[in-house]
Amino acid sequence: MTIPASSAHQWLTSLLRDLPKPAEYQFRADYSRAVVDYCLERWLTANSARPPSVEEAGLAFRNAWITARHLSEGQVDQLCNRTFGTQRELSAWLCDTTGRFLNIINPWTHVWLSFTNWVLRWCRQNSIETLAFLARGALPFFVAAAAQERGFQLHLVHVSRMTGPEASSANPILRQPSVALIGSGGDGARINDLRQRRSALIERPGHEGLATLLYYSRNPQLFGYMNYVMSQDMLASPEAMNRAAEFVIYSGDVLETLPKPYQYHARGRSMVEPSDLLSFTISIAALSDISSMAKASTFLDADPMIDVRDQVWLMYRSYQLSRHRSELHNDFLFDPPAPRVLPAPGALIGLDFLEVPPQSHIFGTALD
Numbered sequence: 001m002t003i004p005a006s007s008a009h010q011w012l013t014s015l016l017r018d019l020p021k022p023a024e025y026q027f028r029a030d031y032s033r034a035v036v037d038y039c040l041e042r043w044l045t046a047n048s049a050r051p052p053s054v055e056e057a058g059l060a061f062r063n064a065w066i067t068a069r070h071l072s073e074g075q076v077d078q079l080c081n082r083t084f085g086t087q088r089e090l091s092a093w094l095c096d097t098t099g100r101f102l103n104i105i106n107p108w109t110h111v112w113l114s115f116t117n118w119v120l121r122w123c124r125q126n127s128i129e130t131l132a133f134l135a136r137g138a139l140p141f142f143v144a145a146a147a148q149e150r151g152f153q154l155h156l157v158h159v160s161r162m163t164g165p166e167a168s169s170a171n172p173i174l175r176q177p178s179v180a181l182i183g184s185g186g187d188g189a190r191i192n193d194l195r196q197r198r199s200a201l202i203e204r205p206g207h208e209g210l211a212t213l214l215y216y217s218r219n220p221q222l223f224g225y226m227n228y229v230m231s232q233d234m235l236a237s238p239e240a241m242n243r244a245a246e247f248v249i250y251s252g253d254v255l256e257t258l259p260k261p262y263q264y265h266a267r268g269r270s271m272v273e274p275s276d277l278l279s280f281t282i283s284i285a286a287l288s289d290i291s292s293m294a295k296a297s298t299f300l301d302a303d304p305m306i307d308v309r310d311q312v313w314l315m316y317r318s319y320q321l322s323r324h325r326s327e328l329h330n331d332f333l334f335d336p337p338a339p340r341v342l343p344a345p346g347a348l349i350g351l352d353f354l355e356v357p358p359q360s361h362i363f364g365t366a367l368d
Helices: 005-017 028-047 054-068 073-083 090-125 139-148 167-174 189-202 225-236 244-257 277-297 304-322 326-331 359-363
Strands: 130-135 153-160 179-186 210-217 262-265 268-274
Touching: 005 139, 005 153, 005 167, 005 262, 005 268, 005 277, 028 090, 028 268, 028 277, 054 073, 054 090, 054 277, 073 090, 090 130, 090 139, 090 179, 090 210, 090 225, 090 244, 090 277, 090 304, 130 139, 130 167, 130 189, 139 153, 139 277, 153 167, 153 189, 167 189, 179 189, 179 244, 189 210, 210 225, 210 244, 225 244, 225 304, 244 304, 304 326
Parallel strands: 130 153, 130 179, 179 210
Antiparallel strands: 262 268
C-alpha cells in the first residue's frame, strides 16, 4: 500500500483512532497484546503479505536501521540486543519486544510532551497559528499537539537532509504569513532549506513571521529545548556536569531512534508506505501512549518546566553512571551518541541567528 505523503497524517490519525481502547481490557498485558495484534493485522492488510517469521521481522528491522545510516552498526546491534524478545511465536515476540522498547523510552515521553506544550504556549504568545512539524522526526510532537486540540493549524512537512522538502506538503504551508518550524533538531541544514524556500515563495527578503523550535540543537545559532533545560544546572554546577553536551545529543538520538510508522517510497518522497512490521508496531504503540498522555495533560496545572528539569536530571545522572556500571546499559537503547553526519558544504549559508526566533527573542539582535 502506498499513499500520498500529503495524506500521511490522515492515515496515521485513523490508525491511532481505531486502536483498541485500554478501558476495554482488565489487564495491561491483555491490552498490550491487543495493540500488537491490531498492528499486525493492519500491517498485513496494507502490505498484502503473509506473516513473517520472528527471524524475518527482526532482520527487516535491523536492515532498516543499517540502511538509514543514522546509527553505527555497533549501535544497531546494541539496540536489537537490548529490545528483542526471545519468543518464537510472532505475536508474543512483537508484544515482548515492543514492551521492552517502550520501557526504555518511557522516561523520555514526558520530556517530549513538555517540549510540545512549551511550543504551543510560545506560539500562542507570539500569535503564530500555523505549526509545521518536520516529519518524520517530529511525529511525537505532532501527535501530542493534535491530541490537545488548541486551535492551531497543524501540518506535517516531509523534508530530508538528502532530498530537501517534499513540495506538495511544504509550499502551501511556507506561504502562510506566520509559521513555526518544529523539528527534532540537529545542525539546521533542513531548517535553512525551508527558510530559503519560504523567501522564494513569498517573494520578499528576510524571514519575518518564521520561527524555529527544535527539541535539541547542535548549532549555537539555533534554539534547542534540551540545551536550555540543561543550561541552569550547567551554570549552577559546572563541575558536576561532565558529558552534559553529549547527553543533550544523546537525547536527540533517542527521539530519532523512535521507529516510524511509515517510510518514503523508493521512487520518491511524494509517496509513503508502512515501515517494516516491528517499526510499525512499536511506533503505533508509542504514539498511542503519547497521544493519551497529551490528552490527560490538558487537565494538569503543574509547572511543566519544573517537572521536566527533575526528569531530565535523573536521566542525565543515570547516563553519567552508565559509563562505569554495566548493569545500567540496558536502561539505554545504545551507549554512545550516534556518529555525527556533517551537513553538505554550503548547507548553512544564510542561516543568521539574529533573525531566528526564539533564539533572537532570548539574546536580542544587533538592531535592539
